[in-house]
Amino acid sequence: MVTVGLLYPGHSAEDDYPALEARLDGTIRLPVVITSVGEDAHRVDALLDLGRAERLAEGATELAAAEPDAVMWACTSGSFVFGPEGARNQASGVAQALGVPVSSTSLAFVDACKALDVRRVAVAASYPEDVAQHFVRFLTAGGVEVVAMGSHGIITAAEVGTLDPGRVIAMVKAADHPDADAILVPDTAMHTLEIVDDLEAAVGKPVLTANQVTVWKGLQLIGPVPSLPGLGRLFSARGTHA
Incomplete structure (x- = not known):
């Protein structure tokens, strides 16, 4: 069984992931670690703080216990406000800490x-x-x-x-x-x-959708993405290879 670890900021729809894990009945593991949030606001300054390297590093330390095969920074706004290079830097910082491939929802x-x-x-x-x-x-x-x-x-x-x-x-x-x-x-x-x-x-x-592409990319970091029911065309045969 493959494990895609998820760093997720705060509390809103993080239960999407364990619910999917349950529906897939042991196909994949999706452990979630909640990262710290300063202010819950879709405002650029708050989002730049949300995606700070220190917050991701703290989450990565906690996520290590789940022994993930790959990790996703499961946050779109907290990655795209940094721009493409900044988003890649976020992922590489977590990858260095955990020694596994890492990406983010925006990427x-x-x-x-x-x-x-x-x-x-x-x-x-x-x-x-x-x-x-x-x-x-x-x-x-x-x-x-x-x-x-x-x-x-x-x-x-x-x-x-x-x-x-x-x-x-x-x-x-x-x-x-x-x-x-x-x-x-x-x-x-x-x-x-x-x-x-x-x-x-x-x-x-x-x-x-954000949570859908997050799971897809996490699986793709590990190997061929399996065709999974109920997750749209991205998880059909056409979308399982990039």
Whole structure:
């Protein structure tokens, strides 16, 4: 059994991961370590603090006990605000501490788009506009064109974690654009792992969510990604190799 360790900031949708682990009935282990949070705010200064190397290092020390085969910094906004190079530096710092491959949710979004040959996307962001634009720039730097972006101005991760499936589906449908090859839902604070297939059915195209791409990338760091039910086209045969 492979183990993808997750460093997750604070409390909002971290229960998405053990729920998925239970549904997959022993296929993979997804141990979660909660990293410290200064202020729960989707604001650039707070996010730069959230993703500080010291916070990740503390989490990595705790996660070592789970003996992960790979580790993901399961935070989109706390990685993309650092830019591509900064996000890679975050991952390499944790990798040096634990001696296993490491990536982050923001980097996973770019890699997942490449795996599905997705060039143009629409973004359904829970964040305020200015924070969401950091994600747009991150994607653009990775060769992904954003043709439409809906931002919903939700300040705290805690509030995002309370959104019900109907609200998430509505956000994704509202963000869709005829020119978009896929819809990206970038917040790991949003519960999505149980509704990926529902989201894709609602728009008729691939939907990449933060917690979904986080698990996918963690598995890809270890080897070929298994085809897993209920997790959308990314986990179908087409999306399991990048």
